[in-house]
Amino acid sequence: MNEKWTIRQVKEYLMSETPSEEVLQSFYQDERKGVRTLLKQYENKQAKRQQKQDQFVKMSQFEQSLWHNQYRFIAGVDEVGRGPLAGPVVAAAVVLPEDFQLLGINDSKKLSKKQRELFYQYITKHAVDYKIGIVEADEIDRINILQASKKAMYHAIEKLEQVDYALIDAVKLEKLSIPQEAIIKGDQKSISIAAASIIAKVTRDQLMEEIHKTFPAYAFNRNSGYGTKDHLHALNQFGMTPIHRRSFLKSR
Known part of the structure; x- marks a missing residue:
């Protein structure tokens, strides 16, 4: 059977379809080097997919346990922006449906910018609900970054x-009126928290890109307010903007 397939046809079949066992076996009986190479690539692709599937199942354990115990609307909560010298801290609260599946979901810091943006589109489309909480730089200076991060989380929830x-x-939110669990490195252990980290990160990056248009010298579109070489150079040359965290800069 497989002798009728060209190398290109084998490649297109393995890339675009879920091969039948019969067709796969015919490929494995093919001694052509090109077919063997394609089969090796196919096996590697399947192994990576299985690894992502296993990771997704592992990261779903908190949600699965809660759904099993009749909790229907589980919010994953995370924030971004604790470390920058400028800009707000942004939190997201995301409620996912029980049939949600996004292989490769993880802590936003472990994803490329392109992956984050693609996942952001998927999450916002398929989530039951998601909301954002934002606390600006002046309030961060007034109440400190930890309290500001918690406040942003409260707002989102x-x-x-x-x-x-x-x-x-x-973190634990002491004033929250619903049951909660604080999970260390939760954005790597829970699909809901990972989703929140992605929504918060993309949202904050977009905000900083907008702010960049007002203060282009600081390159906020590239550094998101973190203390990069270019950012520090601009600070030395032009001083602070209204969106800089004065309490952070005083401690430097």
Whole structure:
């Protein structure tokens, strides 16, 4: 059977379809070097997919346990922007459906910019609900970054239409009125928290790109407010902007 297939046809079949066992076996009986190379590539691709599937199942354990215990609206909560010298801290609260699946989802810092943006589009389209909380630089200076991060989280959660449990990355929200669990490195252990980290990161990056248009000298479109060489050079040359965190710069 496989002798009728050209190398190109084998490649297109393995790339575009889920091969039948019969066709796969015919390929494995083919002694052509090109077919063997394509089969090796196919096996590697399948192995990577299985690895992502296993990771997704592992990262779904918190949600699966809560769904099993009749919690329907589970919010994953995370924030970004604790470390920058400028800009707000941004939190996201994301409620995922029980049939949600996004292989490769992870802590936003472990994804490329392109991956984050693609995942952002998928999450915002398929989430039951998601909301954003933002605390600006002047308030960060006034109440400190930890309290500002918590406040952003509270704001995000409070905006959700329905929520009956919160999975939060690392911190406990003492004033939250629903059950919660703080998970260390939660953005690597929970699909809901990972989704929140992606939504928060992309949202904040977009905000900093907009701010860049007002203050182009600081290259906020590239550094998102972090203390890069170009950013520090601009600070020395032009001083602080209204979106800089004065408490952070005083401690430098």
